[in-house]
Amino acid sequence: MFESKSGIFFIAGIGFFLIAFLGNGVVPMIMYKDRHEQTAEEVVNKRVMAQFRDLAQRYPESFQNAFGEPTEEACAEALRLGRQLYVGEGCWHCHSQFVRPVSNESRRFGPVSKSEEYDNELQRPVLFGTRRVGPDLSREGGRRGNDWHAVHFHKPQVVSTDSPMPEYPWFFDGSPDKPNRRGIAVMTYIQWLGSWLEEYPYYEELAEVKGEP
Amino acid sequence: MTHGASVHHRSDGPVAGDAAAPSHDDLVDEKIIVCYYVAALTFLTISMLAGLLVALQLVHWNPFRGTELLSPGRWRMIHTNAIAYGFLANAFLGTLHWAVPRLTFHKVLSTRLSWFIFGAWQVIVLSTALGIVLGPTFQDQPWILALAKKWHLPMNLGAQGLEWGETPFWIDPLALVGLALVAVNFMVPIGKSKGPMYVSLWYFMAAFVWTFLTYAMGNLLPEYAVAGTSAGAIGGLFIHDLVGLFVTPLGWGLMYYFVPIMLKKPIWSHGLSLVGFWGLAFFYPLQGIHHFLYTPIPMFLQYGAVISTIAVELVVATVVINFFGTLVGRGKEFFENLPIRYFYTGMVFYFITCFQCALQVTLTFQKLIHFTDWVVGHAHLVMFGVFSLWLFGIMTYLFPRLLGRPWWSRSLCEYHYWLSAGGLSVMFLDLTFAGIFQGYYWSSLQPWDASTNGSQPFWITRVFAGLAMFAGLLCFLFNLWMTARGAEATDPLPARAAGTPTA
Numbered sequence: 001m002f003e004s005k006s007g008i009f010f011i012a013g014i015g016f017f018l019i020a021f022l023g024n025g026v027v028p029m030i031m032y033k034d035r036h037e038q039t040a041e042e043v044v045n046k047r048v049m050a051q052f053r054d055l056a057q058r059y060p061e062s063f064q065n066a067f068g069e070p071t072e073e074a075c076a077e078a079l080r081l082g083r084q085l086y087v088g089e090g091c092w093h094c095h096s097q098f099v100r101p102v103s104n105e106s107r108r109f110g111p112v113s114k115s116e117e118y119d120n121e122l123q124r125p126v127l128f129g130t131r132r133v134g135p136d137l138s139r140e141g142g143r144r145g146n147d148w149h150a151v152h153f154h155k156p157q158v159v160s161t162d163s164p165m166p167e168y169p170w171f172f173d174g175s176p177d178k179p180n181r182r183g184i185a186v187m188t189y190i191q192w193l194g195s196w197l198e199e200y201p202y203y204e205e206l207a208e209v210k211g212e213p
Numbered sequence: 214m215t216h217g218a219s220v221h222h223r224s225d226g227p228v229a230g231d232a233a234a235p236s237h238d239d240l241v242d243e244k245i246i247v248c249y250y251v252a253a254l255t256f257l258t259i260s261m262l263a264g265l266l267v268a269l270q271l272v273h274w275n276p277f278r279g280t281e282l283l284s285p286g287r288w289r290m291i292h293t294n295a296i297a298y299g300f301l302a303n304a305f306l307g308t309l310h311w312a313v314p315r316l317t318f319h320k321v322l323s324t325r326l327s328w329f330i331f332g333a334w335q336v337i338v339l340s341t342a343l344g345i346v347l348g349p350t351f352q353d354q355p356w357i358l359a360l361a362k363k364w365h366l367p368m369n370l371g372a373q374g375l376e377w378g379e380t381p382f383w384i385d386p387l388a389l390v391g392l393a394l395v396a397v398n399f400m401v402p403i404g405k406s407k408g409p410m411y412v413s414l415w416y417f418m419a420a421f422v423w424t425f426l427t428y429a430m431g432n433l434l435p436e437y438a439v440a441g442t443s444a445g446a447i448g449g450l451f452i453h454d455l456v457g458l459f460v461t462p463l464g465w466g467l468m469y470y471f472v473p474i475m476l477k478k479p480i481w482s483h484g485l486s487l488v489g490f491w492g493l494a495f496f497y498p499l500q501g502i503h504h505f506l507y508t509p510i511p512m513f514l515q516y517g518a519v520i521s522t523i524a525v526e527l528v529v530a531t532v533v534i535n536f537f538g539t540l541v542g543r544g545k546e547f548f549e550n551l552p553i554r555y556f557y558t559g560m561v562f563y564f565i566t567c568f569q570c571a572l573q574v575t576l577t578f579q580k581l582i583h584f585t586d587w588v589v590g591h592a593h594l595v596m597f598g599v600f601s602l603w604l605f606g607i608m609t610y611l612f613p614r615l616l617g618r619p620w621w622s623r624s625l626c627e628y629h630y631w632l633s634a635g636g637l638s639v640m641f642l643d644l645t646f647a648g649i650f651q652g653y654y655w656s657s658l659q660p661w662d663a664s665t666n667g668s669q670p671f672w673i674t675r676v677f678a679g680l681a682m683f684a685g686l687l688c689f690l691f692n693l694w695m696t697a698r699g700a701e702a703t704d705p706l707p708a709r710a711a712g713t714p715t716a
Contacts, residue, residue, distance in 0.1 A: 008415050012494035013422030020498030028443040037440050088349030088371040090286030100507040102580040103656035115509035118441035121365045125375040125435035126445040132584040135661050164271045170281040
């Protein structure tokens, strides 16, 4: 049996793979099957809308060309496009979206990540990440203004001197005060991260002041 | 090739016990192997250049800053995908065209199918690369956003958000068909073979099934079927199984094939090879979640993944012991026979990788080293230090036979070995230490810049270690070029040192 074709095909090839898939893949699926997966429209909240309107006021001409009016529908579209670019540009290879309950991460980044935070369309596939060259971004929303993000995306070293992050001038029409549709979408997506939490925006300094663990 | 040559080929093959066995020339299509190797080395060159670009970015030396199509974020994915699907897959497929027919005494199902698969696979890899590089540039199309809105799916024109599953969604079905055809093409000769199967064939057969299932699972479920935490569990399974159930069994299967041939003695213990295969088959698929410890994935599943990872380390020890048991009495070969040196160096690295795995998978280690360069060092150790070295050894052994002449330069062969193994060792140690430093910078709550600035010495060292590995590849490519064009050799690699028996 252990050296025969059928044994290797059915037991090792298919059998053991299925056991592992059932145990490690299907079990969590069953455990979480009653969770509602939110759509991009459903995850638009008043905080990210405030940032979206801020973009519209700060860069009126660019915003008008890119998304027209700052409606909730336009915001959902920006989130979708923003996530597509966040994945396509490989941002998630250097920035995780997952705060662990160890190594003082909750003091640096904010509340430990919970399962329900990932039950939405924009986490397909889930962006836990596997490497942090830059900081975790799952509580980044609202921490910094849109002008900071615009300059930072255009040339990170202007606002973060020693940053090894690459430049993204193609998110702009020539200068950081003219973000194009891609730039506005990515900034909206970044400002959305963590906007669903009560502790929004979460500042690192806040924990020091409040003496939180 | 003359009849005499084909007999010569067969004389060092597996023990047949069958006087009427077909000749090498009837069994093996040598041309396709050369084509696979050329494709593999091309993608390896691209991948290493991509890795170099990202390494230069991290130390602020990137000469192409702000160039959209050379964005390090995109080329980071070219680096990993070109290694997995461009280099390893092509090199493995080429070698299987040598090993499977010679082990089974049957040709692959169809030579025309083989060539179709070869072409299709290059299209798949090149389209993946094009998708990754150009995807974000052309992502913003109204029809894509309309479909994404209608179906609530990611609809990324370029990379998808899963490591090694970045293959754009419009290539996934083609890749699956390709993998199914690969399985059929090689399973038919295995099915036709008579008598008990040799160890290598256990690994190959299981690998064909596993690779297809793994690819389907990872490229379909987290994108279309599930979201959130359960998708994370599937993603963990995928990135782990791609190494454990595609690369690892093919690699070990080839070691079980080439090592006894070159040492001219059977594998030390048949019993241990059974333990090794079935241990890997049972424990390896159970480990995926260890990539996401401390996530919201249920804790009991995380514990299970940790325990099975530690268990597989014991299995790995049996395999490594078996191979070193085989080397006993032939130790001189390690120094004189270049492919054997590649193979056993890779095995030492494999043991280190797996030993490291059993430690780093614990929750204690994870606190410190998760998300750091420690893991990057680990990945390079296994993908380059083990499997790439093994494939370099196999190529060093096979190219003189495929081209019909000895390697043009012995010293270039040696440089290839030392620059590859040496550069990799430096890179591995360097990134491992970098990871420990990064972990402490983060947990001590210093400003984020402290970790990136503190990494600079390590990252600069990594650039030069990578350059050494790349220089090794250039030696190999130049040597191959001179050998292929039949240049007059002043310092050829003797047949003995290439593992070829002196007839």
